[in-house]
Amino acid sequence: MTRLALAIPGSGPDPAAVGIALLAAMAEQGLxxxxxxxxxxxxxxxxxxALTGLPGRHLDAWLMPPEVCRSVFARGTQSADLAIIEGTIETIPRPLAATSSYEESCTSTCGRPGxxxxxxxxxxxxxxxxxxxxxxxxxxLPFLPSRVEAVILDGLCDRREFADMRRMVELVLGRPVLGALPALAEVRAALQDAPRDCPLDPCVVASLVSGFRQFSDLEALRELACSRPLPPLFDAEALVPTGPRFKVAYAHDDAxxxxxPDTLETLEALGAELVEFSPLSDGDLPPGVDLVMIGCGFPDRFAEELSANACLIASLRAWVxxxxxxxxxxxxxxxxxxxxxxxxxxxxxxxxxxxxxxxLPNPEPPTPVSRTLIRSGMLGEAGTVLRGYHSNRWKLLPAPEPDDCxxxxxxxxxxxxxxFRRNAFGSLIHLHLAAMPQVVSGFAGLGRHGQKAPLFGGP
Known part of the structure; x- marks a missing residue:
């Protein structure tokens, strides 16, 4: 698999301007x-x-061991000719719960490169x-780790400076300069203000690509991407048993x-049939399902519609x-x-x-956290430490009923x-289940066998 790791600054728009230019320029070549x-x-x-025709994916060294990274990468590149992994080689602050230098080197916050x-x-x-x-x-000149093999100049103000800057980098740092992206101040300002949930303005993309192509050797970048064989892959699915088919209903609508994506793919590798349902418009859960999943979203934006769907609420309560x-x-x-x-x-x-x-008002982006389980169950024994990204949009305020057990x-x-409540599990911590195969396997087994014993201990 041809692949490049693109090192970008630790701050700025997501995705970075130079990353957009590289992706779009390669896609224009038919890749x-x-x-x-x-x-x-x-x-x-x-x-x-919208840039590449393939939805963006992620790798995360803090959540995924190296063997899981390789497996997720292999699954995610099955339909691709070239992979670009974008991140930073700058120092990144670690979360308070991190304890080792490896954790410090891997942690990130959403909205910042990892x-x-x-x-x-x-x-x-x-x-x-x-x-x-x-x-x-x-x-x-910045310090570059020995693994960095080439350089792209970012923010070129005057095209006449390109030859001198390239010569300086190649003489002092000993790396070839394979491209440059002009400053394009107005284009970068528009990129900074662009909403995350919409495709980019085509004029912004066209300006970035045009400027990048003037100074960049795309063929040399492709040759570098092809220069190494892929390491032996670790089969993450081997960690979990494959058994009879089961059906998973997952919420998918505007709310x-x-x-x-790795969570859904791991379920499919276990034999799951994935079926969408809408808490906004469906009156019941899909028939014959074994597991219900409701992922992250914005229920606050559709609160009235969700609350008015009494039929689905009754169906979910009966299910639990x-x-x-x-x-x-x-x-x-x-x-x-x-x-x-x-x-x-x-x-x-x-x-x-x-x-x-x-x-919460003015919520921060999701942040990496570690949590210790205070009771045993599906997620592990009491004392197990979980890692994930905490949603900072919500705070859970205890509101028990008198008859709650x-x-x-x-x-x-x-x-x-x-x-938890019986076999229902809810979390403000976004867990990466592809790196927790025992949990996904447990959900799969629970669905297949119709188990009704609580996942989290108790009678």
Whole structure:
């Protein structure tokens, strides 16, 4: 698989201007280009798919061991001619719960690039670093790790400076300069302000590609991408047993629909048949399903419509009362609570979990966290440490009913951000289930056998 790791600055628009230019220029040559972000953000940008025709994907060295990275990469590139992995080689602050230098090198926050070096090592990918021309004007060349094999100049103000800057980099740093992207101040300002959930303005993309092609050797970049064989792949599916087919209903409409693609692919590898349903418009769950999933989204934007769909709410409540499995994250978790508190406006939720979900004003992007389980169950034994990205849009406020049984409902973390009721599981922590095969396998087994014993302990 031809592949390049693109090192970009640790701040700026997502995706970076130089990344957009490289992706679009390669796609214009007729290549099917698969883009990987180096950080697993459940609510991703919609810009990549419009550029390349392939939805953007992610790799994340903090969540995924190297063997899982390789397996996810292999699955994600089956329809591609070239893969671009975009991340940073700058120092990234680690979360408070991280404890080792490896964790420090891998962590990120959504909206910022993640660590590129661990991914490049896991995939043995050639690295091309984007270097700001501002550094070169001050005659201050940045340090580049030995794995960086080539350079792209970013922010070229005057085309007449290109030859001198290229000569400086090649003489001092000893790396070839394979391209440059002009400053294009107005275009970059438009990119900075572009909404994440919409395709980019075609004029912005065209300007970036036109400027990039003037100074870049696309053939040399392709040759570098082809220069190494892919390391032996680890078969992540071998970690989980494959058994009879089972059916998974997952929420997908305007209110919900943000899932890590690797989670759905892992379920399919286990033999799952995936069926969409809409909490906004469907009156019942799809027939014959074994597991219900409600992913991240924006239920606050459709609160009235969701609350008015009494038929589906009754269906979900009956499903949980029968002990059938539900997996919900982020906005899906908030929707399954007793109330959604939207400022001064309270809207009834499904009423499965014993909390009210309060929408926070001015939320920060999702952040990486580690959580310790305070009771045993599907996610692991008590004391197990989980990693994931915390949704900062919601806060769960305990709101138990008098007849709630602590053995059948409650919280799995001291921070009250992971909860359960019988076999329903809700979390504000977005977990990467492809790296937790025992959990996915447990859900699969639960669905196949119609198990009704609680996943999280208790009678």
């Amino acid at each position: 099917r280009v698969q883009h990987f972000r180096s950080w697993a953000c459940p609510i991703g940008t919609r810009a990549i798919g 660590a590129l070096m661990p991914l490049a090592e896991a995939l043995d990918a050639p690295i091309v670093a984007a270097i700001s021309c501002d550094w070169l004007k001050r005659f201050h 919900f629909g943000d899932y890590f 009362c029968r002990g059938r499995p539900v997996f919900a994250e982020g906005g899906g978790c908030a929707y399954l609570g007793r109330l959604m508190r939207l400022g001064d406006w309270n809207v009834p939720g499904v009423g499965v979990f014993p909390f009210d979900a309060a929408l 602590s053995a059948r409902s409650g919280y799995l973390t001291a921070e009250h951000d992971v909860c």
